[in-house]
Amino acid sequence: MPPSLPSQIGDPTWEIADWFPRQGFWTEPDYLKLTESSNRLVELENGKLEVLTMPTLEHQLITIHLLVVLREFVLAKDLGMVLVAPHPTWLSKDNYREPDIVFKLRENLPAEGEKYFRGADMVIEVVSDDKRSHERDYVKKRAHYAEAGVAEYWIVDPQEQRVIVLNLDGDAYAEHANLVAEGTATSKLLDGFAVDVAGVFAAGKKR
Numbered sequence: 001m002p003p004s005l006p007s008q009i010g011d012p013t014w015e016i017a018d019w020f021p022r023q024g025f026w027t028e029p030d031y032l033k034l035t036e037s038s039n040r041l042v043e044l045e046n047g048k049l050e051v052l053t054m055p056t057l058e059h060q061l062i063t064i065h066l067l068v069v070l071r072e073f074v075l076a077k078d079l080g081m082v083l084v085a086p087h088p089t090w091l092s093k094d095n096y097r098e099p100d101i102v103f104k105l106r107e108n109l110p111a112e113g114e115k116y117f118r119g120a121d122m123v124i125e126v127v128s129d130d131k132r133s134h135e136r137d138y139v140k141k142r143a144h145y146a147e148a149g150v151a152e153y154w155i156v157d158p159q160e161q162r163v164i165v166l167n168l169d170g171d172a173y174a175e176h177a178n179l180v181a182e183g184t185a186t187s188k189l190l191d192g193f194a195v196d197v198a199g200v201f202a203a204g205k206k207r
Contacts, residue, residue: 020034023047023048023049024046024047024048025047026044026047026048026049026094027047027094028044028090028093028094028096031044031049031088031094031096032088032096032116034049035086035088040052040054041054041085041086041098042098043088043096043097043098044088044094044095044096045095045140045144046094046095047094050136052098052128052133053128053130053132053133055100055126055128056128056129058158058204058205059100059126059128059158059204061203061204061205061206062126062156062158062200062201062203062204063084063085063100063101063124063126064203065199065200065203065204066100066101066124066126066156066195066200067082067084067101069195070082070101070103070124070193073190073192073193074103074190078106079105079106079190080103080104080105080106080107080108080109080121081103081104081106081109082101082102082103083101083102083103083117084100084101084102085098085099085100085101085102086098087099087102087116087117088116089102089116089117089118089119089120089123090116090117090118090119091119091144091145091147091148091150092147092148095144095148097123097141097144097145099120099123099124099125100123100124100125100126101123101124102117102120102122102123102124103120103121103122103123104117104119104120104121105121108121119148119149119150120145120148120150121150121151121152121189122150122151122152122153122154122187122189122190123145123150123152123153123154124153124154124156125137125141125153125154125155125156126156126157126158127155127156127157127158127159129158129159134157134159137155137157138155141153142155142166142173145173146168146171146172146173147171149168150168151167151168151189152165152166152167152168152176152187152188152189152190153165153166153173154166154185156200158201158204160180161180161181161197161201162178162179162180162181163177163178163179163185163195163197163200164177164178164179165177165178165185165186165187165188167188167189176188179197180197181197181198181201182197182198183197184196184197185197
């Protein structure tokens with residue numbers, strides 16, 4: 001229970017908090033109703049909400065650069081669909097993530113009338129510059145995406161100037177590429193798709 005009701009000046013507005021489920025008891029309908037009425041990036045993990053750090057200018061520029069490169073490749077070969085956050089992506093019961101970029105092969109696209117992706121074939125996360133985001137992208141999402149069967153996971157880290165490409169090997173990821181500052185990151189899932197690492201991080205500095 002909140003410490004006091006009614007809430008006092010300077011307190012959190014406990015009355016509004018009471019409109020929502022307690023942590024650990026959020027359902028998929030609860031979560032989707034919230035995301036569809038909010039402009040914040042929010043994920044659902046085992047019934048718990050995680051409010052994500054808002055993307056910085058650098059984060060957005062890198063994401064746009066990768067989106068354009070990937071989308072052009074996919075469209076030219078009619079391989080499927082590329083989307084960018086916000087797009088709540090179902091991974092398992094009571095688990096949704098908001099990948100910065102998410103791709104599905106054409107044969108796995110949602111049926112007519114479905115509003116969101118269920119699962120993914122490839123996701124790209126651009127790491128924000130705070131400790132929680134770093135742990136989320138490198139540890140928690142690596143495990144979660146593998147458990148959900150996402151074939152390929154790219155971690156793009158502007159702080160370390162690093163691009164890691166992970167491919168599913170059984171029930172865990174194996175490194176396909178781990179490049180710092182330079183070189184060409186290639187996809188195992190999408191034959192011929194390649195990204196210049198230096199160009200990715202240069203995109204984040206453009207003004």
